Amino acid sequence: MTKKLFLLDAMALIYRAYYALIRNPRLTSKGRNTNAQFGFTNTLFDLINKEKPTHLAVCFDTHAPTERHTDFSDYKANRQDAPEDLLESIPDIQRIIRGFNIPVVELDGYEADDVIGTVAWQAADKGYDVYMVTPDKDYGQLLIHPHVYIYKPPYMGNPEEILTAEKICSKWDIKRVEQVIDMLGLMGDSVDNIPGIAGIGEKTAAKLLKEYDTLENILENADSIKGALGEKIRNGREAAIMSKKLATIITNVPVEFHEEDYRLKEWNKDELVTCFTELEFKTLGKRILGDEFNAFHAAPQSIQTDLFGNTVISKTETPVKKEKNIAEEPTETAGLFAEKNITNTPHQYHLADTTESIQSLVSLLMQQKEICFDTETTGTDANNVSLVGLSFSIAPAEGYYIPCPPDDAATKNILAQFAPLFAKEDITWVGQNLKYDLLVLKWYGIEIKGELFDTMLAHYLIEPEGRRSMDLLSAQYLGYEPVPIEDLIGKKGKNQGNMRDVPIEKIKEYAAEDADITLQLKHAFVPLLQEKELDSVFEKVENPLVRVLTDMEFEGVKIDVDFLSQYSTELEKDAKRCEENVYEQAGVRFNLASPKQLGEVLFEKLKLDPKAKKTKTGQYATGEDVLLKLANQHKIVDDILNFRELTKLKSTYVDALPEMINPKTGRVHTSYAQAVAVTGRLSSNNPNLQNIPIRTERGREIRKAFIPREPGRLLLSADYSQIELRIVAAISGDPNMCEAFRLGKDIHTATAAKVYGIAESEVTKEQRYKAKSVNFGIIYGQGAFGLADNLGISRAEAKEIIENYKKEFPNIQRYMDDKINFAKEHGYVQTLAGRKRWLKDINSSNFTVRGYAERNAINSPIQGTAADMIKLAMISVHQEMKKKSWQSKMILQVHDELVFDAVPEEAEDLKKLIIHCMTTAMPLPNEVPVEAEVGQGQNWLEAH
DNA sequence: ATATTCACG
DNA sequence: ACGTACGTGAATATG
Numbered sequence A: 001m002t003k004k005l006f007l008l009d010a011m012a013l014i015y016r017a018y019y020a021l022i023r024n025p026r027l028t029s030k031g032r033n034t035n036a037q038f039g040f041t042n043t044l045f046d047l048i049n050k051e052k053p054t055h056l057a058v059c060f061d062t063h064a065p066t067e068r069h070t071d072f073s074d075y076k077a078n079r080q081d082a083p084e085d086l087l088e089s090i091p092d093i094q095r096i097i098r099g100f101n102i103p104v105v106e107l108d109g110y111e112a113d114d115v116i117g118t119v120a121w122q123a124a125d126k127g128y129d130v131y132m133v134t135p136d137k138d139y140g141q142l143l144i145h146p147h148v149y150i151y152k153p154p155y156m157g158n159p160e161e162i163l164t165a166e167k168i169c170s171k172w173d174i175k176r177v178e179q180v181i182d183m184l185g186l187m188g189d190s191v192d193n194i195p196g197i198a199g200i201g202e203k204t205a206a207k208l209l210k211e212y213d214t215l216e217n218i219l220e221n222a223d224s225i226k227g228a229l230g231e232k233i234r235n236g237r238e239a240a241i242m243s244k245k246l247a248t249i250i251t252n253v254p255v256e257f258h259e260e261d262y263r264l265k266e267w268n269k270d271e272l273v274t275c276f277t278e279l280e281f282k283t284l285g286k287r288i289l290g291d292e293f294n295a296f297h298a299a300p301q302s303i304q305t306d307l308f309g310n311t312v313i314s315k316t317e318t319p320v321k322k323e324k325n326i327a328e329e330p331t332e333t334a335g336l337f338a339e340k341n342i343t344n345t346p347h348q349y350h351l352a353d354t355t356e357s358i359q360s361l362v363s364l365l366m367q368q369k370e371i372c373f374d375t376e377t378t379g380t381d382a383n384n385v386s387l388v389g390l391s392f393s394i395a396p397a398e399g400y401y402i403p404c405p406p407d408d409a410a411t412k413n414i415l416a417q418f419a420p421l422f423a424k425e426d427i428t429w430v431g432q433n434l435k436y437d438l439l440v441l442k443w444y445g446i447e448i449k450g451e452l453f454d455t456m457l458a459h460y461l462i463e464p465e466g467r468r469s470m471d472l473l474s475a476q477y478l479g480y481e482p483v484p485i486e487d488l489i490g491k492k493g494k495n496q497g498n499m500r501d502v503p504i505e506k507i508k509e510y511a512a513e514d515a516d517i518t519l520q521l522k523h524a525f526v527p528l529l530q531e532k533e534l535d536s537v538f539e540k541v542e543n544p545l546v547r548v549l550t551d552m553e554f555e556g557v558k559i560d561v562d563f564l565s566q567y568s569t570e571l572e573k574d575a576k577r578c579e580e581n582v583y584e585q586a587g588v589r590f591n592l593a594s595p596k597q598l599g600e601v602l603f604e605k606l607k608l609d610p611k612a613k614k615t616k617t618g619q620y621a622t623g624e625d626v627l628l629k630l631a632n633q634h635k636i637v638d639d640i641l642n643f644r645e646l647t648k649l650k651s652t653y654v655d656a657l658p659e660m661i662n663p664k665t666g667r668v669h670t671s672y673a674q675a676v677a678v679t680g681r682l683s684s685n686n687p688n689l690q691n692i693p694i695r696t697e698r699g700r701e702i703r704k705a706f707i708p709r710e711p712g713r714l715l716l717s718a719d720y721s722q723i724e725l726r727i728v729a730a731i732s733g734d735p736n737m738c739e740a741f742r743l744g745k746d747i748h749t750a751t752a753a754k755v756y757g758i759a760e761s762e763v764t765k766e767q768r769y770k771a772k773s774v775n776f777g778i779i780y781g782q783g784a785f786g787l788a789d790n791l792g793i794s795r796a797e798a799k800e801i802i803e804n805y806k807k808e809f810p811n812i813q814r815y816m817d818d819k820i821n822f823a824k825e826h827g828y829v830q831t832l833a834g835r836k837r838w839l840k841d842i843n844s845s846n847f848t849v850r851g852y853a854e855r856n857a858i859n860s861p862i863q864g865t866a867a868d869m870i871k872l873a874m875i876s877v878h879q880e881m882k883k884k885s886w887q888s889k890m891i892l893q894v895h896d897e898l899v900f901d902a903v904p905e906e907a908e909d910l911k912k913l914i915i916h917c918m919t920t921a922m923p924l925p926n927e928v929p930v931e932a933e934v935g936q937g938q939n940w941l942e943a944h
Numbered sequence B: 001a002t003a004t005t006c007a008c009g
Numbered sequence C: 001a002c003g004t005a006c007g008t009g010a011a012t013a014t015g
Helices: A010-020 A035-051 A067-071 A082-100 A110-125 A137-144 A165-172 A181-187 A202-211 A217-221 A227-235 A237-249 A269-278 A282-294 A355-366 A409-414 A419-423 A433-445 A455-462 A472-480 A506-532 A537-553 A561-586 A595-605 A624-630 A636-654 A697-705 A723-732 A737-740 A747-756 A765-780 A786-789 A794-810 A809-824 A849-883 A902-922
Strands: A003-009 A055-059 A129-133 A149-150 A161-163 A301-305 A313-317 A348-351 A372-378 A387-394 A398-403 A428-431 A452-455 A557-559 A671-673 A683-685 A714-719 A829-832 A836-838 A889-892 A897-900 A932-937
Touching: A003 A010, A003 A035, A003 A110, A010 A082, A010 A110, A010 A129, A035 A129, A035 A282, A055 A110, A067 A313, A082 A269, A082 A537, A110 A129, A110 A149, A129 A714, A129 A747, A129 A794, A137 A149, A137 A165, A161 A165, A161 A836, A165 A181, A181 A217, A181 A237, A202 A217, A217 A237, A217 A398, A227 A237, A227 A455, A269 A282, A355 A398, A355 A419, A372 A433, A372 A506, A387 A506, A398 A506, A428 A433, A433 A452, A433 A537, A433 A932, A452 A455, A452 A537, A455 A537, A455 A624, A472 A506, A506 A537, A537 A671, A537 A849, A537 A889, A557 A897, A561 A636, A561 A697, A561 A794, A624 A636, A636 A786, A671 A765, A723 A737, A723 A765, A723 A809, A723 A849, A737 A809, A747 A765, A765 A786, A765 A794, A765 A849, A794 A809, A809 A829, A809 A849, A809 A897, A829 A849, A836 A849, A849 A889, A849 A897, A897 A902, A902 A932
Parallel strands: A003 A055, A003 A129, A129 A149, A348 A398, A372 A428, A428 A452
Antiparallel strands: A149 A161, A301 A313, A372 A387, A387 A398, A671 A683, A714 A897, A714 A932, A829 A836, A889 A897
C-alpha cells in the first residue's frame, strides 16, 4: 500500500474558513466567533475520513519576517491585518491539532509554502504520495516532482479536487509546471502584492511563454517583441525578475521529514472533548467523537390519524427548537462546512387538494388565533407571478399544502374557499417576508385582515447585519436544515426551473415545511425581541410598515415612455460626440467605458499627473474625484466626464426604466427591501427608485418622466428639511444648534457665522458651502483629512474649521464621544425608537477597523432615527388615507421624501395630512422642530 | 464573481 | 506607516 502524506497550509485554510462564514458567524453563547476553529476542524476531519492519509502534518507561517520581506518591502504589503477573532482562533486550532495528535511544522524565516515544498519533495523521494492541502494556486510549481499533488478542499459548492501537473498545465495553459513561476513573474499576484509586469495578465503571459518558454528568454528577446506589449515588457524587466523570485517557493529549507513523527496516531480524546465543549461544537463534536462526546437517543414512534382521517406514522417527539440559546450552534447550510448530519425533521404534512379537504382545513384554521402561511409562486417578482400553492402551519411539525392550478380563474375559486378566513380579524398571520405573500394575494384581489407577524423583520431587528434565508434561520435558531429550494427548482440562473413543473408531492414537503419552520421561528424570536428590548420598534415601526409598503409596491408609478425614448436619442448623440472628442484628443480609439483602458490612455499615453492614484488591484483610478483633479491638465477630461454622465444616465435610467414597466398596470413597481440596510433605512430595487438623478441639469430631466397615473391627477412630493442635522441637534442638545433650528434659521449659514465668528449677514457663499460640508461631515464622523479632500482646502484650514466648529457646538463633540463610549461599553448603539446596531469591532486594536466602527457609532443613531421617523409617518399617513378611503396613493419613499399620486379634489387635505403626519410622527427632544415641505406638479421634478 | 464607477439620501 | 465620510443599488468591464 502506498503511503499517503497530507500537508496542510494552516493559515490559508483558516482564513478561508473564517471568511467563508463571515456573513453568518458561528458564535458561542458568550459571543466568541469560532468560524475559523469550526471550519478548520471540519476540513481536517473530512479529510482524514475521506482520504485516509497514513501521514499528516499541519504547517504554519511564523511571525518572523522572511527573506521575501527583507528583499522586497512591498511583499504582502497590501494585505490587511487579520481580524482579531481570527487571530484569537489560532491557539484553539493548535490545541485541536494536538488533540488529533498531529505534528505542527513551522520555521522562523520561512513561509508555510517553503516548509511544505521542502517536506513534500523529501517525502516524495522516499516513495510517498504527497498531497498539499491548500487553495493557493502558487503551489503548482511544486508539482514538478512526480507523486506530489495539490489537494483543494471543497469550496463554494465545488467538491474537493486533486490537482495534478497536467491539470495545472491545462488550467494555466502552459507546457510544464516549472512555468508557474514564470507566469507569476509576468502577471504578478495581487493577493501577495507581487507586481509582475504592468498590463500583462494571465492570457498574455501564457501566450508569451508558449513562444519563449521562460521568463528569462522573454526578457532576452524583449527587443524583438513589437508594439505596446514589447514596450510593457521592456519597462517591466526589473519587476518581472523580482516577481519571479518572490513567487518561487524555497524547497531546501532546514527541515527534515521524519516518517514516524508524521504518522497518524491515536487521538487525545480528552483534549478534543474539552476543546469542543469549550467551543460549543455540539454536532461536530458528536460527528468526530461519536457517542463518547454526546449520547444520542432516537424518539419513539407512534401511530396517529391526521385531519383527513389518514393514518400517519411519525415520531411523537417533534424536534422543535432547542432549549434557548439562539447563537449557540448556528449550523451553516450554504457554506462549505455544513454539518451534513442534520436532516429532515419528523413531521406531518398534509395535502388539501379537494373541495372537501379544503373545507375541513378552513374550518380547522378558523378556530386558530395564530396561523403561519406561505405562498409558492412561479417566480420572485411578486407583481408578476402566478400562484402555485399555499401552505399553512398552526403547530410545530405540522403543515398543510393547497396546490393551485395554472388557470387564474380556478385559483381564484380555490382562494374563494378561504374568504372567511382571510376576512377574520382576530388572527395573527405569521410569515417570512409577508410583503411578498400579501402582494401576490393582492393581485388575486385578496386582502388579508387580521394582525401580522413577519419573522424576517423580527430577525432584522435582532440581527441587522445577518442573512435571513430560511435555510440559515432554521439551522441557526431551530437546529435543523429544511429542504433547500434548489432541490425543487435547481440553482439560480437562467436554467432555473419553475415551481409549476415540480411534482405536487415534492412542493408539499417543501412548502409546508416553510410554514412550519416560520411558525417555530416566530416563537424563537418573540422572547428575543423582548430580551433585547426590540419589541416596541418591531410592533410600532417595522411590522405595521409591511402593509404600507405592500400597497405602495402594488400601486407603482407611471413613466412617460415617449419622453424617455426621445431623451435617450439625445443622450446617445451627445455621448457619441464626447466619445469622438476623446478619441481625437487621445490620438487612439479604445473602449472609453473601460476604466482600465482609460487609465492607460490618460496616464501612459498622455502622461497626465505622474503620481496618479492606483486602485487596489493596481489599476489607475479614474473616478470622478481623480478626473476633476486632472481637469486643468488636459481638455480631454471634460469630455470624459461628460461621456460618463451621459452614458450613466442613458443606461441606468433612461433606457432601463421603460423596460421595467409592468404590462398589467403600465407602471413601474419598485420593490422595497425592509430588512437590508443595517441602519434601518429602506432600500429600493428592481428598479431602484431611490437614486433617480437630481443633482445635475441633465440628470434632473429624468424626473420629468415620473408622472401621475392618469391625466388630471397630480404628483405630490413632501420632504423633511435637514432632518438628520435636526436629529443631531436634538439628541446632543447642543444649545447653539438647537437654537438655530428653533429660530428657523438657515442652518448652514448659522453654522458658518459661528465657525467664522461673524454675523450671519456677512457669511459668504463660500463660507456657507464650507459650513455645509462640515455639517454633513459631522454626521458621518469625518476628520480633517476628509474635509480637506472634500473641499479642496489645506488640511490645516480644515483642521481649524473643525476645531472652531467643536468649540461653537460643544455638545456635538460630546455626542460623538458619548456614542463611541456607549458602544464600547455596551457593544451597540441605538436610535430614538430603540432600533439597535451592534458594533463588534468597536474595541478592536486595529486602528482602521475600530475607526470604521466608531464612525458607525456616530452615524447609525442619526441615520437610523431619521429612518424610524419617516417610517412612522408613512404608517400614519397610510392609515389616515385608508380611513378616509381616499383615491390618492402613496407611491414612493426616498429616505426623507414621500411621493404621492393624488387626485386634485383630495390634494389640499392630503397635503395637510402629510405635513401633519411627517412633523408629528416622532417629536424630537429639546424642542427641536421637525419641518417638512410639500410641493405638487405634473411630474416629479415639478413637484419638488 | 469581483472590481470600479456613479446615481441618490 | 496606515487610511482617512455613512448608507444603499445598478451598469459595465474583466476574470
